[in-house]
């Protein structure tokens with residue numbers, strides 16, 4: 001296939017065309033204006049001259065002017081050509097770099113970045129957007145890899161236990177007694193829960209979750225969540241306070257999903273608060289919406305962990321948290337569900353030993369457009 005001219009050549013040709021048209025115009029105007037001017041000057045300087053002398057002078061003027069214009073034009077064209085080539089190269093290089101970088105990204109190399117071009121705001125916007133896109137893709141790819149590794153890791157422990165028990169049964173080392181059944185049941189239950197949780201987060205993040213929204217007083221889900229965890233709090237000796245501020249507006253939420261989020265937060269708080277500690281579940285009005293918070297007086301969270309808590313499988317203290325049976329997905333579910341409701345969830349802690357606060361902000365119940373959108377594709 002014949003190779004079509006590139007951007008640099010097209011830019012040079014376009015500039016040469018402009019220069020050529022300029023030169024033609026210059027020559028035409030000079031030819032039209034020059035001779036009459038010469039005749040007028042002659043008349044003023046020496047009066048009436050013979051037609052032969054006038055023609056001779058005019059020819060001399062035209063030939064001298066033509067030579068001067070020709071030499072000047074050639075020098076001008078050479079200089080302009082050099083400038084056009086340099087300028088076109090300068091302008092086409094960022095476009096070539098962009099094509100190369102886009103090709104690398106398409107090939108799976110998300111580390112490709114564009115350098116600043118110093119060619120004005122349009123190019124700055126283009127390189128800025130490209131780099132932002134490449135960073136986002138790189139981070140998604142990192143998360144995907146980590147996620148696959150984490151899922152494999154989480155599946156390994158229950159599967160190994162089930163395998164060991166089945167081998168024991170096959171070898172006759174174990175009998176199918178109550179203990180064996182309980183262990184097998186617990187481990188398959190754990191696998192089942194894990195699969196359900198991963199699927200729930202994925203559906204919520206892809207906006208494929210159906211929310212059965214209804215208008216409920218804020219106290220309803222708050223009290224339901226507290227009731228669900230109260231026995232565990234009593235067993236551990238941690239106090240649970242529930243407060244709903246006067247004037248807290250009603251919520252337009254999927255009640256069961258919101259209770260699930262609050263139970264997740266309360267279970268975390270209980271897990272990380274020693275006996276005699278206190279956990280407070282509160283609801284209060286804020287900017288027309290509602291803020292729900294779970295505050296504990298427990299072990300707190302170091303600053304470096306705070307930005308990662310809502311990532312799937314993230315645990316601040318992996319060994320300890322796994323011991324407690326946590327797989328590090330509870331907060332990822334909480335965030336996905338809160339975002340599906342059009343809300344936000346944040347974590348705060350003054351540091352280890354200083355307790356933690358998890359805050360959910362839900363938009364006003366009459367914010368219909370954004371509420372509808374979160375159900376798209378359900």
Ligand SMILES: Nc1ncnc2c1ncn2[C@@H]1O[C@H](COP(=O)(O)OP(=O)(O)OP(=O)(O)O)[C@@H](O)[C@H]1O
Pocket residue numbers: 264268269270272296298299300301309314315316317321322325326327328329330331332355356
């Ligand atoms: N109230 C809290 N105080 C201190 N650390 C907390 C608190 N809540 C969460 N964390 C930290 O955040 C991590 C992530 O919490 P998340 O709920 O996602 O996972 P998990 O509780 O370990 O497991 P899962 O919820 O899946 O059973 C926890 O492992 C813990 O290290």
Ligand SMILES: [Mg+2]
Pocket residue numbers: 264267268326329330331
């Ligand atoms: Mg949890």
